């Protein structure tokens with residue numbers, strides 16, 4: 713899509729909302745559509761934007777594409793908990809919808825418990841706070857504590873966040889050989905919010921109070 717085109721959302725058939733909506737920052741609301749799909753201060757493009765969906769109990773369930781979140785809102789199946797931090801608004805011919813960051817379902821959904829949280833780079837970095845477990849510097853890599861070349865498994869218990877320097881020094885050695893030690897034994901995180909985080913490459917800071925809650 714050319715940059716100069718206004719954002720066009722797909723058809724929203726709910727509640728008589730007009731078939732097309734345009735996305736406007738607050739200062740432009742009701743005047744003209746934005747010139748770009750990357751409003752200032754918003755890193756990810758709007759197409760990639762995700763909205764945190766909470767159960768009625770405020771338990772985090774998943775991260776929806778913005779488009780699907782808007783459909784839930786206009787269908788009355790969810791309500792906005794937190795709006796977009798920049799106050800962005802979606803406009804159609806007949807209605808305006810606040811761009812949400814966090815929404816909450818109107819009716820409780822029961823989600824079956826699903827075992828172990830998948831190991832992803834994003835979730836591992838969050839578990840270890842983006843810090844190298846060996847020196848505390850900012851982590852850029854994942855280290856296998858028992859090296860893969862020595863049959864170390866790719867599991868939560870054997871993977872840690874690591875800076876490039878330590879990873880390079882550690883190479884294919886074990887901690888015993890280097891005289892290094894781990895401050896705490898790595899473990900798999902528990903809880904549904906970790907399952908959610910494992911599938912995300914980035915999060916909105918407005919989500920953090922919900923993601924920090926222990927999952928039921």
Ligand SMILES: [Zn+2]
Nearest residue numbers: 844847875878
């Ligand atoms: Zn390090």
